[in-house]
Amino acid sequence: xLFLALIFGLIIGSFLNVIIYRLPLNLQGxxxxxxxxxxxxxxxxxxxLGFWQLLPLLSFIIQKGKCKSCKAKISWQYPxxxxxSAVISVLIIARFGIGFEAFFYLLFGYISITLFIIDxxxxxxxxxxxxxxxxxxxxFHLEDFAALSQGIIGAVAGYLSLWSIxxxxxxxxxxxxxxxxxxxxxxxxxxxxxWEILPLLISLSAAxxxxxALFKGIKIGQVFAFGPFLLIIGNFLLFINKIxx
Numbered sequence: 001x002l003f004l005a006l007i008f009g010l011i012i013g014s015f016l017n018v019i020i021y022r023l024p025l026n027l028q029g030x031x032x033x034x035x036x037x038x039x040x041x042x043x044x045x046x047x048x049l050g051f052w053q054l055l056p057l058l059s060f061i062i063q064k065g066k067c068k069s070c071k072a073k074i075s076w077q078y079p080x081x082x083x084x085s086a087v088i089s090v091l092i093i094a095r096f097g098i099g100f101e102a103f104f105y106l107l108f109g110y111i112s113i114t115l116f117i118i119d120x121x122x123x124x125x126x127x128x129x130x131x132x133x134x135x136x137x138x139x140f141h142l143e144d145f146a147a148l149s150q151g152i153i154g155a156v157a158g159y160l161s162l163w164s165i166x167x168x169x170x171x172x173x174x175x176x177x178x179x180x181x182x183x184x185x186x187x188x189x190x191x192x193x194x195w196e197i198l199p200l201l202i203s204l205s206a207a208x209x210x211x212x213a214l215f216k217g218i219k220i221g222q223v224f225a226f227g228p229f230l231l232i233i234g235n236f237l238l239f240i241n242k243i244x245x
Contacts, residue, residue, distance in 0.1 A: 001098070002090050009089030010056035013082030016114050020081070023114075023129075024122045045070035056082045077117065084113060104140040108133065108192065108238070112231050115185065119227035125181025130188050137191030151191040158190025158198055159183045165202075182226050189234040197237055204237075205229040 018040060025032040040049045047069040055062075060079045067074060088109040096102035111133050119125050134155060141147040162183050169177035190198055208229045218224055 002094060005089045005093040006086050009086030010082050012089065012110055013085030013113075014056040014078075016085060016110060017078050017081050019114050020077075020117045020121075023126055024118055024124055027124065027126060044072035081113060081117065085110065088113075104136065107136055109235070111136070112235055116228045116231045119181070119225040119231075123179070123223065123225045125179070125185055125227050127181075127184065130181060130184040134184070134188035134191055137188060141191070147194075150194040150196075154190030154193060154195040154198065155187040156190075157195040159187035161198055161202060162186045178226055182230065185227050185230055189230060193234065193237055193241070197241065201230065201233055201237060204233045208233060 019034060021043065022032040022034060037048075041047060044067060047067075057079050060074060063074065065074050065076075066072065089106060092102050092105050092109065096105065111129055115125060115129050115133075118129075137151055138148065138155075141151045162178055166176065166178045166183070169175070186198070186202070189201060193201060205226070206229075209224075209226055212218075212229070213224065216224075
């Protein structure tokens with residue numbers, strides 16, 4: 001079963017790479033969608049990829065990290081996303097087996113991966129993913145009224161907490177502190193984690209973002225994505241509090 005979970009995770013990781021590439025282009029008004037073009041293409045030369053070039057992980061190894069047609073280097077993002085998706089799939093199936101909980105936690109992990117890369121690369125958190133993550137959490141808690149109530153409060157508290165910090169910062173400095181996508185993502189994570197963990201989520205995410213900014217030499221006032229830090233800490237807290245227990 002775990003081997004099948006590994007293969008399934010690799011395939012899903014390949015699909016996530018398609019979303020990561022196409023969704024930002026679609027939001028920019030370009031003629032891309034999840035189903036169009038119907039075949040995956042090389043981002044550099046636009047040549048459609050053959051079947052064997054679409055095999056998760058193996059195609060990267062066989063092609064030695066280069067496009068067969070134009071010889072352009074293939075980003076390491078593709079095999080890394082496939083591997084991360086596979087590892088998440090194996091860990092969750094090993095913990096829960098095949099069932100209701102595994103299904104929702106897998107979706108949480110897959111959406112988190114997609115949001116992380118899109119926001120890191122484009123400073124963009126698409127509503128279709130952040131709001132999808134929020135509604136998915138509410139559906140997950142649907143059979144447990146107490147958990148559902150905590151989730152609803154977590155969504156409201158998550159949105160308002162970052163919204164409040166944003167406006168306080170803007171009134172004091174005249175600059176935006178966060179994007180509206182960050183508010184929605186925090187609301188979605190609030191559904192999954194509960195409102196009690198939000199202060200820890202935000203403080204640890206801010207600390208991680210500060211360390212990253214110092215390490216990268218990002219100057220005061222320079223914009224960078226906050227969503228990836230929310231997602232890293234959010235997944236860690238979810239794993240520690242709800243999945244690993």
